[in-house]
Amino acid sequence: MIDMDTTAPAPKKTNRIGLEMQPYRGGKTTLCAGCGHNAISERIIDAFFEMGINPREVIKLSGIGCSSKSPAYFLGASSGFNTVHGRMPSVGTGAVLANRKLIAIGVSGDGDTGAIGIGQFVHLMRRNVPIIYIIEDNGCYGLTKGQFSPTADVGSTLKTGVVNDLPPIDTCALGIQLGASFVARSFSGDKKQLLTILKASLSHRGTCLIDVISPCVTFNDHEGSTKSYAYAKDHDERLGEVSFVPYFEDISIEYDPGTTKEVQLHDGSKLYLKKVAEDYDPTDKFNAMRLIHDTAQRGEFATGILYIEPEKADFVTLLNMVDEPLSTLPLERVRPGREALDEIMESFR
Numbered sequence: 001m002i003d004m005d006t007t008a009p010a011p012k013k014t015n016r017i018g019l020e021m022q023p024y025r026g027g028k029t030t031l032c033a034g035c036g037h038n039a040i041s042e043r044i045i046d047a048f049f050e051m052g053i054n055p056r057e058v059i060k061l062s063g064i065g066c067s068s069k070s071p072a073y074f075l076g077a078s079s080g081f082n083t084v085h086g087r088m089p090s091v092g093t094g095a096v097l098a099n100r101k102l103i104a105i106g107v108s109g110d111g112d113t114g115a116i117g118i119g120q121f122v123h124l125m126r127r128n129v130p131i132i133y134i135i136e137d138n139g140c141y142g143l144t145k146g147q148f149s150p151t152a153d154v155g156s157t158l159k160t161g162v163v164n165d166l167p168p169i170d171t172c173a174l175g176i177q178l179g180a181s182f183v184a185r186s187f188s189g190d191k192k193q194l195l196t197i198l199k200a201s202l203s204h205r206g207t208c209l210i211d212v213i214s215p216c217v218t219f220n221d222h223e224g225s226t227k228s229y230a231y232a233k234d235h236d237e238r239l240g241e242v243s244f245v246p247y248f249e250d251i252s253i254e255y256d257p258g259t260t261k262e263v264q265l266h267d268g269s270k271l272y273l274k275k276v277a278e279d280y281d282p283t284d285k286f287n288a289m290r291l292i293h294d295t296a297q298r299g300e301f302a303t304g305i306l307y308i309e310p311e312k313a314d315f316v317t318l319l320n321m322v323d324e325p326l327s328t329l330p331l332e333r334v335r336p337g338r339e340a341l342d343e344i345m346e347s348f349r
């Protein structure tokens with residue numbers, strides 16, 4: 001008889017850089033049970049683990065709101081910066097300019113982005129700053145008890161019965177128009193699609209705007225809300241299956257020719273968008289804008305990777321900066337001294 005030790009713990013799963021799941025996890029959430037934001041944190045943990053990103057090379061950023069508390073609940077081994085309300089874009093821009101090797105992920109809310117932070121948001125988008133910018137979109141200010149945010153749809157109602165009659169800002173349309181080079185929309189309850197989008201964003205260099213419909217179960221999950229679970233599930237028009245193959249995996253996928261769009265990302269990874277109904281080209285800006293407009297007219301939202309421009313130069317590249325992170329340059333290289341300054345002044349004579 002073989003003597004088997006059934007009490008021995010199973011070996012822990014490690015990823016391609018040899019790390020266990022633990023450094024990818026964060027603190028215990030203090031958000032409401034069932035909040036869509038929690039599901040998004042879980043997908044972020046999975047995406048970074050599965051892509052084998054070293055958490056020590058990541059900076060987590062956020063503003064203020066329930067959503068902006070999320071970075072405390074993922075990537076515990078990474079450093080983070082919880083900024084003033086709506087100011088994440090400027091702090092994030094500074095961080096990636098100071099250290100171009102950092103992988104930046106920001107979590108914001110629809111209020112943090114669309115209201116107080118809109119001025120900062122538009123400049124982040126037009127600069128194509130290399131950052132994954134997630135909007136956890138519940139159409140309300142969850143943290144301050146559920147007031148309408150600028151993404152609340154016309155006709156959606158508060159718990160008290162108050163009806164919103166202001167038109168919404170569509171953050172994806174705005175991002176595309178302003179110059180973000182990777183724009184996607186998903187739903188917090190769609191594990192597979194959100195994970196695929198997050199993994200693809202980790203292979204893209206430039207601004208990755210990911211708007212995730214994320215129902216607030218406490219203040220905005222009732223009949224009349226277009227950001228409730230029930231509404232989002234019934235009105236989610238998927239572009240089709242999004243498949244993503246990282247550069248470190250063998251590419252062996254079979255797709256029906258003519259029904260799949262292949263997009264190569266900057267690190268060599270491949271993105272496949274498989275159409276269900278109509279042929280959708282995520283590299284066609286006008287097509288993307290039309291899709292967002294047409295679905296919104298029908299009270300639906302299109303999900304998937306709506307727009308991607310893999311070759312667009314990101315802000316750090318545009319600035320033509322040195323390869324080494326500025327934060328690690330020695331003093332003599334950042335302060336050239338009087339002689340060098342005199343020489344420069346002389347050249348203006």
Ligand SMILES: Cc1ncc(C[n+]2csc(CCOP(=O)(O)OP(=O)(O)O)c2C)c(N)n1
Nearest residue numbers: 065066067085109110111112140141142143
């Ligand atoms: C300068 C400033 N103004 C206003 C507030 C109040 N405030 C805190 S969070 C918030 C809105 C949060 O909404 P959102 O970004 O959508 O996050 P959610 O809580 O819905 O996830 C507001 C207005 C603040 N903290 N600081």
Ligand code: SF4
Nearest residue numbers: 032035066142216217
């Ligand atoms: S109030 Fe809403 S947004 Fe905030 S944690 Fe609760 S469910 Fe989430």
Ligand SMILES: [Mg+2]
Nearest residue numbers: 109110138140
């Ligand atoms: Mg919100």
